[in-house]
Amino acid sequence: MLSLTCPCCGITAEETEFHPGGEAHLKRFGPGSSDDDFEGYLFGRKNPKGVHFERWRHSHGCGKWFLVARCTATLEVFASYSAQTTTPPVDVIKAIKAKRPDWEGYA
């Protein structure tokens, strides 16, 4: 069971206090978008072995959504950060690079 830190209220808590919300930083495509873009938005999900960005909600705590950069293989947590961003912030990227020098970066 993971232990995660909510960046909103600052509490480190059990995984059961949170609710997972799938891949982070999805770009929404609405009316007017191409079939391919819309399909990618609805169904295209990364499934990396390694660095991954996820949405979590502190559902049994402050109720806020936040994002987590995590290694899917070792479950190492690199950072948890605000959901109000469309791409991982620079300091999060730096923190990951420090632990995973071979990481190809956020794409």
Added chain:
Amino acid sequence: MSTRLSKGGRLIDRATPLNFTFNGKPMRGYAGDTLASALLGAGQVMLGRSFKYHRPRGLVASGVEEPNALVELGRNARFEPDQRTTTTELFEGAETRSQNHWPSLEFDVGEINDKLYKFLPAGFYYKTFMAPRAAWKHLFEPVIRKSAGLGGAPKEADPDRYEQVYAHCDVLVVGGGVAGLAAALREGRKGQRVWLVEQTAHWGGRTPVDGGQIDGEEAADWIKIALQELESLPNVTLRTRLMAAGQYDHGYVIGLENLGDTRPGADVPRHRLWRIRAGRTITATGALERPLSFAGNDVPGVMLASAVRDYVVNWAVSPGDRVVVVTNNDDAYRTALALLDAGLSVPAIVDAREESHGALPQVAKARGITVLEGRGIARVLGRTHVTGVEICMQAGEGGATQVLDCDCVAMSGGWSPVVHLWSHCGGKLSWDAEHAMFRPDPERPPLGAQGQPMVQAVGAANGDLQLAAIMAAAGLGAVSSDEAPMMPVWQMPAGAPDALRYKSFLDFQNDVKVSDVQLAAREGYESVEHTKRYTTLGMATDQGKLSNINGLAVLSDALGQPIPATGTTTFRPPYTPISLGAIAAEAKGPLFQPLRRTPIHDWHAARLAHWEPVGHWRRPYCYPRSGESHRDAVNREITNTRQNVGLLDASTLGKIVVKGPDAGRFLDMLYTNMMSTLKVGKCRYGLMCDENGFLMDDGVVARLSEDTFLCHTTTGGADRIHGWMEDWLQCEWWDWKVYTANLTEQFAQIAVVGPKARTLLERLGGMDVSREPLPFMQWAEGTLGGFDARIFRISFSGELSYEIAVPASQGRALWDKLITEGESLGVMPYGTEALHVLRAEKGFIMIGDETDGTVIPQDLGLGWAISKKKDDYLGKRAQQRSHMTDPSRWKLVGLETLDGRVLPDGALAPAEGFNANGQRHTQGRVTSTYYSPTIGKGIAMALVLNGPDRMGEVLEFTGTGDTRISARIVDPVFYDKDGEKQNV
């Protein structure tokens, strides 16, 4: 013959004798005994029968690895099968029974299997029960079920209490042997918050039995001193009888503490499940001795060498008068010396090594014990107990060179570190060829949340098998006898022919022999995981603690590859079984799930409402009167609501306030229709879709003020929809100025429904509820009968209807008042089933009935609720996909059965032809179906191919069995098509 020795026994208190029974026979042991030591002390060598061959079995071990000596313990509600006698402490009045035999332990019909061993090899079931197919159900399965299983099952509910507790620490030390004590001391002195847990009732592990000196003290004295210091440290917590069952991600550890097993009926939790978050785990879990594989190594009286000396030293129990020791290492010589010290006879030590001249063998020889070097045991003589052994050359094929009379054999095949907790969460192992064992690889530990090593192994668990090495690693001086190298022995003798290998057991509980593993290899099983499942090696309740290494060594040999190339099976928690009661703990009965209660719940309960679970709520399904069936009650409630006035507790309805300058814009995105244009004071029905376009919730939105909306959701959808709103506000449109608040439980809501609803409200006095100030689809605030009310004129029944929201604290009083004032009007409460029928008569859809996650609003004739003006709303893009605009999507219609019957829920309308899978084509399905007392026949709603274009057509629907029911396609609005009644 095993017996209790007249003196010694460091763990027993001879002043406190305890009575117990075995198969009804009264026996006596002492406080401090385990069931195993007490049984053995009482002369009971044979304790059970094996699973497959029903061979007589006795104790092999003295701890958690025991595969044979499992008993049924207790009776009635406290009956439990498969209790491991070696880890169960003796208590007064314990009732034990042996398992897996009929009619008795001594005479067992199932023993015939042992004679048939050649026909019952590995994979026997897979090979035999393939054909004929019909035989499986009528012959094979009944027979196998009867013979399967170990022990009986309890028939009554568990009367005991269990609990769960969290603990947090910097360092968790697992194992209270000398390595664990030393680790806890080191960390405790540094000021770390330390938890030290030990699965048995005693500290010190094996060392008090095996001897040696630590830090200038006798080991037993050093343990006492260490404990005194640990107890004095406020940052150190010590717990015995607490088994760390599993190591999980990010330092999470599950532990089972035994509090009440020896005190049945005492007012304590029987077990306590600890959920421990540890910064680091130090495993000091020791090592387990391995058996040797020789013919008859399972005969009662053949035991692990370490177990034999445990019984002698710890509990003053002699497993036999004449004990032959057979070994491939020096450690087992300690057993011979312990036996001599206790005045018992050791006819010989059989050592597979060509030479033995370590310190311990020298002492043994000096004390006059015969040491037979380069020898092995060819076979054990005796069936229900050992009577002797045939000695052979280890390098040979088993020709007996001599026969030794004995009644016990102490065997040692070397030691395996307990690496379970290390391995549970990804710690890797390396092969130590010198000691023929897997040990933790410190370069590849399990990693924690920050990528740091989170588990460290110390002591024997780390592969340091000698006291001096263990304590040196902990920075302490120690003295123990130097041990010469062991010699790996996987089969005794090395060239054992079939006849011997057929009786050389690897997994005692599951009766897996050397020959079975070799057969699996011949049949192509190369993976150790596959071999395990094919042969059942290591799948018994001891989970391979004894058999694992021996089994994979035999497999590696058969495959002609080194042991590390074969690898181990996966170590999975729990280390030893934990009780289901502890997993459930208090989460049972009323505490299994919190029950949500409306402010009017108690009134419903007092009227003996028939409940329907809706989410975490209980809602009245109907209110049957005495002698009335549920169906009759529902019909009465419907008719009364249509003719007089009905009351519905609608408090469970979701009520979410959405407020802010951008609230209208936000709701325009969430609902398919336009909410921003709604006038203050008015209500509008809205639909919500997910991004796949599928309808997921509906409800009435009321605009409370320019920047405030109240969104009603379905009962089950309240929390989900609130979460959905928050998700979009926090993660997509975070710059929009909107707040949401879920006020579902802050208000009680009562629907007053029926032609006399207005009269009833007028009797309460206060607000003007007549048509003009409060027309259909508007709301008003004011005082009604003294209550602070917000009244919505909305209708889910087609009748004149008011939904009155009051603060939750006033809900019950309002309900009582409506009941009292409405008595002469014929007011009656109605339940959820009447609610459903009332809405179906009006053709209103119900989320979860007409929708199932694949239905879009357009399927349901709800196109009128989808704005054409909006550029965007959630689900709009998806509803433009080709499959969503396909005209052949099934559409909502009403159905009337021709003969008045009620269609079964979910009934399908078959069509001509078959699909690629040979299944009948279908052209429609029933989504809601009821008896309508208003119409006087069965009505239904259904999704039907081209349905709206087929009005009047009669379709056949599937009934129960092969029957068909004919129904005519009609308008889904059965009642008051023009909506005049709700608009008065």
